[in-house]
Amino acid sequence: MKKVLTGNFAAAYGATAAKVNVISAYPITPQTTIVEILSEIVADGELNAEFVKVESEHSALACCIGAQATGARTFTATSSQGLALMHELIHWAARARLPIIMVNVNRAMAPGWSIWADATDSISQRDTGWIQMYCENNQEVFDTVLMSYKISESESVMLPALINLDAFFLSHTSQVVDLYNEARIDQFLSKYDPKIKLDVDDPHAFGALTSPEHYYEFSYKMHEAQINAIRVIKEVGQEFGKIFGRTYDLTESYRCDDAELILVSYGTIAGTAKEAVDQMRNSGIVVGVLKIRYFRPFPTEDVIKALHPAKKVGVIDRAVSYGQSGPFFNEIRSTLYHESTPLYGFIAGLGGRDVSTHDIENMVDIMQNDPAQDLIWIGVKNVD
Amino acid sequence: MGKKQKNDQPVEFKSIKDMPDTPTSVGSMLVNKTSTWRSIRPVIIDEKCKRCMICWKYCPEPAIHPTDPPSVDYNYCKGCGICYEECPFDAIIIEQEGK
Numbered sequence: 001m002k003k004v005l006t007g008n009f010a011a012a013y014g015a016t017a018a019k020v021n022v023i024s025a026y027p028i029t030p031q032t033t034i035v036e037i038l039s040e041i042v043a044d045g046e047l048n049a050e051f052v053k054v055e056s057e058h059s060a061l062a063c064c065i066g067a068q069a070t071g072a073r074t075f076t077a078t079s080s081q082g083l084a085l086m087h088e089l090i091h092w093a094a095r096a097r098l099p100i101i102m103v104n105v106n107r108a109m110a111p112g113w114s115i116w117a118d119a120t121d122s123i124s125q126r127d128t129g130w131i132q133m134y135c136e137n138n139q140e141v142f143d144t145v146l147m148s149y150k151i152s153e154s155e156s157v158m159l160p161a162l163i164n165l166d167a168f169f170l171s172h173t174s175q176v177v178d179l180y181n182e183a184r185i186d187q188f189l190s191k192y193d194p195k196i197k198l199d200v201d202d203p204h205a206f207g208a209l210t211s212p213e214h215y216y217e218f219s220y221k222m223h224e225a226q227i228n229a230i231r232v233i234k235e236v237g238q239e240f241g242k243i244f245g246r247t248y249d250l251t252e253s254y255r256c257d258d259a260e261l262i263l264v265s266y267g268t269i270a271g272t273a274k275e276a277v278d279q280m281r282n283s284g285i286v287v288g289v290l291k292i293r294y295f296r297p298f299p300t301e302d303v304i305k306a307l308h309p310a311k312k313v314g315v316i317d318r319a320v321s322y323g324q325s326g327p328f329f330n331e332i333r334s335t336l337y338h339e340s341t342p343l344y345g346f347i348a349g350l351g352g353r354d355v356s357t358h359d360i361e362n363m364v365d366i367m368q369n370d371p372a373q374d375l376i377w378i379g380v381k382n383v384d
Numbered sequence: 385m386g387k388k389q390k391n392d393q394p395v396e397f398k399s400i401k402d403m404p405d406t407p408t409s410v411g412s413m414l415v416n417k418t419s420t421w422r423s424i425r426p427v428i429i430d431e432k433c434k435r436c437m438i439c440w441k442y443c444p445e446p447a448i449h450p451t452d453p454p455s456v457d458y459n460y461c462k463g464c465g466i467c468y469e470e471c472p473f474d475a476i477i478i479e480q481e482g483k
Contacts, residue, residue, distance in 0.1 A: 095406060096406050097405040097406040158405055196404065196408050204408045204409045205407075205408065205409050205413070206406075206407075206408055207406070207407060208407050208413055209413060209416065209418070210407040211415070211416050213415075214403075214407060215407075217397075217400055217403055218403075218405070218406065218407060220400065221400065221403065221405055225405070
């Protein structure tokens with residue numbers, strides 16, 4: 001069944017299709033309509049789930065952690081300051097190896113108060129152990145929520161996942177989304193059944209004080225699970241394609257095979273870049289786009305392979321790692337350490353500023369004519 | 385997977401594959417005795433104790449075992465005195481450590 005949906009609806013319908021048991025959320029700004037839609041779906045009896053309204057985002061994730069530990073499938077959603085407030089428990093959820101799925105609408109951090117698109121909020125959660133991915137369109141939001149339960153609940157992964165979508169460009173923009181049919185979704189996603197859970201008949205200590213005797217090995221296993229996730233994301237992406245007709249991977253190459261210049265980006269900017277690439281190819285510029293879907297685990301090998309043919313690579317970040325450069329640029333530079341490809345690091349669209357095809361053409365123009373630079377601010381105004 | 389422990393040693397894993405993913409019943413607290421800084425100790429007086437188990441319910445650690453009479457596990461009791469405060473029958477007294 002196809003519907004015209006905003007990204008927020010796509011996320012809420014994704015959680016509904018995954019038949020989550022517990023949803024917990026804090027409803028005030030910067031929260032989006034994702035949880036409002038879910039509260040209506042639960043109230044209407046269309047989803048048999050507990051909707052737990054709490055007093056903060058910190059409590060929302062705490063609630064999901066407790067519920068998930070009992071063997072329930074959980075969901076929450078947040079944005080910017082709300083995600084930041086969860087930070088302590090974001091670590092906890094991952095180290096407790098609870099496959100919670102959270103949708104984050106990428107919004108800029110305050111001050112100044114902003115509800116517009118910027119990925120700094122989620123990238124600040126980089127080292128928590130969560131799987132972290134970025135969506136380009138609303139179909140991908142719906143599909144990724146569904147796939148993420150299967151990926152995260154895989155025995156070799158058991159890690160929570162953060163699914164990101166750009167504020168307004170996806171969250172409040174309507175696009176056609178295929179919601180599939182329920183029988184096929186049930187065929188794809190089975191019930192969550194963890195090996196150890198909170199159970200009065202089989203008591204275990206959870207999250208206890210852990211001495212140096214064991215802590216190090218748990219960290220090792222977290223990393224191992226992230227690496228396992230690379231394989232699982234590919235397998236689930238393939239299986240999803242067989243059932244629903246859309247195949248997914250950690251990255252997506254768009255017209256990269258023969259490209260002399262490749263632009264790397266994520267989220268909606270990747271979509272704009274595809275459009276710009278089509279236009280530039282019409283005027284003879286041989287350019288392609290590598291869309292990175294997964295920031296963690298980082299698809300190192302796929303990126304090396306995809307970028308190998310390029311004479312020059314530009315990375316577009318809608319985020320900054322202050323005092324260094326764009327966060328994805330850092331990843332790409334580290335990944336291509338053994339290659340001699342000139343790299344261009346573009347910062348664009350911070351705080352929701354529009355990134356147009358014209359801006360992308362401007363970047364390609366810089367790549368064609370200027371020497372490589374780690375940090376190029378596109379569209380920054382009034383700089384002397 | 386976590387194993388039920390009878391001795392006072394943590395679970396030893398021959399392979400990292402045998403370890404659970406998260407600190408769940410790995411027994412590290414069996415060797416990590418968290419009571420070395422206790423300055424006072426609660427002592428349960430059997431003759432006064434009515435076995436109401438209020439001390440067991442209130443102990444935040446939990447370092448009181450629901451035996452008959454209840455018993456304090458001094459390997460983990462920090463001497464917070466909550467059991468002493470809560471006992472309705474004055475069946476728990478506080479002694480100074482090191483005397």
